[in-house]
Amino acid sequence: MNEDAPTARFPGYDVLAKWDSPSFDGITRNTLAARLDAVPPRRWLTQDEWDLLDAINARLLPQPDRAQPIPITPWIDAMLHDDRGEGYRHPDMPPLRAAWRQGLAAVDDEARRLHDRPFVRLDADAQDAVLHALEGGRAVSPGWQGLDAQRFFIHHLLKTAAGFYYAHPLAWNEIGFGGPANPRGYVRLGFDSRDPWEAKEAR
């Protein structure tokens, strides 16, 4: 498995460098300041659940290239604390909090059944094997009773983690996203056209 982070496509680009520019407005600054500086503490997950989720997120969105990785687990904990879901669920799935609690326990049980050890004590490859089994609908643990393992993996674990990762300015730098844009939007809209305040791609 190729563990190398993608080569920097937009070296030197920092969305936050536009903090005081017309690309940022007050409400956006407040919002991003909270995201960057007010990472919430653990309020809903147990410590074990938190550690497990940390380990899962490290496989879903690995960040070996960052000394300070984009936090994901704290935001999921906050989401569960606020019981703030997507606004719908499949009738076969439990409500948000119940789904996560049960799902996390089932993932750990899956690890124990496959490798005789809790998920957090497995090496990366073994952890990936557990997650691949969920992705492929090959879960074995009875802990999944009433909770579709594949759906939990894709629509809860993975979709939520990806959402929080790509809601972070570091991820925007990574992909060269223009970032906040109010009142200043964009002038040059065409092919291979870039405003000076957009990310410059390394060629």
Added chain:
Amino acid sequence: MIAPRTGGGRAPDVYERGGWVTMREYDDDDAVDFVVVGAGAGGATLACKLAEAGFSVVVLEAGPFWRPLEDFASDEEAQQQLYWLEERLSGGTDALALGGNNSGWGVGGSTVHFSMISLRFRPEWFRSRSQLGYGFDWPITYDDLAPYYDEAERALAVSGPVRYPWGPPRRRYPYREHEMNAAGLVLARGAEKMGIEWSAVPLATVSAPRGKSPPCVYRGFCNFGCATNAKQSALIVWIPRALAAGAEVRDLAMAGRIELGADGRAAGVHYRRNDAWRFQRARNVVVAGYAIETPRLLLNSACGRFPQGLANGSGLVGTHLTTHAGPGVWARFDEAIRWYKGPPNMAVCEHWNYTDAGKDFHGGYAFMSQGPLPRAWAQLLVTERHLWGMALRREMADYNHMAGLVAVAETEPRACNRVELADVRDRHGLPVAHVTFEYSANDRRMQDHARRFMGEMLAAAGGKDTWTSDDTSHILGTCRMGSDRETSVVDADGRSWDVDNLWICDGSLFPTAGGVNPSLTIQALACRMGARIQALAARGEL
């Protein structure tokens, strides 16, 4: 957003930071002419028309009264606040994604987060059954609605091409089309290579100043709230007019139940605001909560006379739910596209809406260029391609070189697709909606056709490593209009067959979905309903 903003004789002025406009207020115990439940494309428009016609109007909106200039951060995550995130169940073989996919929350409803695509129905679709051999006929024709399409387009100052290639001859759009972004030029390039017509999308966001609205700055956060007021949402177009004409808007007011009087007419609406249940008396009730909340409210208003749900003598309330299937095709390009710039859907091809030969399915689809922001794109990648780990990060690093086409494909109205009540209750104690949906064979054939055609166009445009995705947009049809009480919930005026002072005014009205986004048709229907109600009132038939 914890406390309501309207009250004390005033409502927020959406055009001025911290500003207020005066708002007339009505007592709960005074029977107003109209209570409108829902302040979206249907409710806000009709409330405006009714108030301007001199009726007393109270609008109840479950969500907040947004201040676009101040409340809307340039941030996908924070702006999830625009969506209906209260619990709903959604199942069936092809379970619909709800929430941010199609359900707005707040004054302006889904027009606060919509993509501003303002297209008219093909005229023949109003006679889908008799002229095209599928679906159902509408109880009105295109010609009945055309003057109101005109009115809605003018009210929204739709910015469109000087010549729109499809549909009957029409007057020029009020404002000119926007400059096309690269994502849209991909569709244009591919279409020209294939010899197929394409067009700029007529958009409800201004390309030049309009009153206090500056022209669009192409910031690309349209689906997360327009912070400049270039987007002509119901919040900034119809609501200010409604307020100026004497309507009252009550935000954070969740309607729970419509009360039926002993005389068999609606007496008013029970609603929850400021942690207390209240009851607004009304001479007429308009339900405009869109295709899930409208049938839900009617079903939750079941009573002795209507055990199956208020105004549900036909048994059709909640049934014949349609959506627009949204098969997508995506590809990578050598050129930088940077699709985050500008409105998300700038170019359109309606070829298969107006061509009947060469199709192995009934109905039509349009398709448009795309411009998803990072969080939305990442979530699409993971749910559709199951990418994770470094593979996900590598794929996302191509973000600036991606382009795509997604269809708005008409699904068939069938009784099995429906909204019912679940055993689950929300925080107000109300049973939530249980949505069930599955595609028909026709729906699937249409999507296959769309995938093939769009794939061909993307490749013709120079796209590489094409792949496909599935999705839906819009929800329609659950309280459809019709010509007789056996086969519809309301008549051509949106008036309930069973309760003659109960009206529906939103996407639930659509007997068929058509192959275009519904917002312009909903607003046109609302304008027509306003005119019809005025006419009926003048004749004493209200």
Added chain:
Amino acid sequence: MNAAAPAHARPAARALGAAALGLALGALLLQRRRPAPPPLAPDRTAHRLYQAAALLAASVLSDSALEHYRGGFENPGMFAPLASAAVVLGCALRAQPASAPYATACAVGTAGLGFHAYNVLRRPGGLSWANLFYAAPLGAPAALTLAGVLGLAARPVAAGAPTLAGLPSGRALCSLAAFGLTGTSAEAALLHFRGAFQHPAMWLPVTVPPAAAVLLAGAALPGRPGPRRLTDALLKACTWLGALGMVFHARGIARQMGGWRNWSQNLLAGPPLPAPPSFSALALAGRAALALRTAQERP
């Protein structure tokens, strides 16, 4: 203005642009090596023509600088109108009669027309309203050519030449100014149409200058020069329109989202500040032409 050509066409266009730039610079350099001609005797008409050329060149310089900056100077030829307009501005301000700078401007402007037409036609949609609105403006290079022609005409006029291009000089200049006013008005009409004529004042540059142009064209015909006072008054109005237009455009920029604070977007995306003064320039030339025409008619 954005670029949408297939990748293979652009290197050829860039090579052509580089060549055009090279030729333009070469011509200007060559001219510098010629001995300066003797200064001309003062002459009001010629003086006015130089002023008009200078004002037009200033407008072209600022406008093309902004627009070509927006286009990223992706084709090296995009520097040519800046260089040429700057030189015309400098020469015309000093009423310098040497023809090379003005002739070069004519050539660069003409080449620019070709490049701009290519820019429009190569995009999806080709010659479409959208491309006329947002691709390279067809009329803008013509302003540089006009500046060049005005500069070229000034010298023989200063020397008292009775004819220009086969016509009595007054009539010739009236035709030129009428043509220029019409073209500039057409450009404003296109862009104000794009702006949906959302402000009533946007009708001014598409009504007053064409009216002036019609009368001026009438004055270019043989026989009596027509209603001189009225024509002159309309031309004076055009002069003021140039300034008024700039004020309106500045207000327009302020009215965009973020106003002047968002200058890095709004100077490019908002109404073009340097465009309206071209009406003043042509009105100036037109009034001088009208005066000369009237003088030539009086025996």
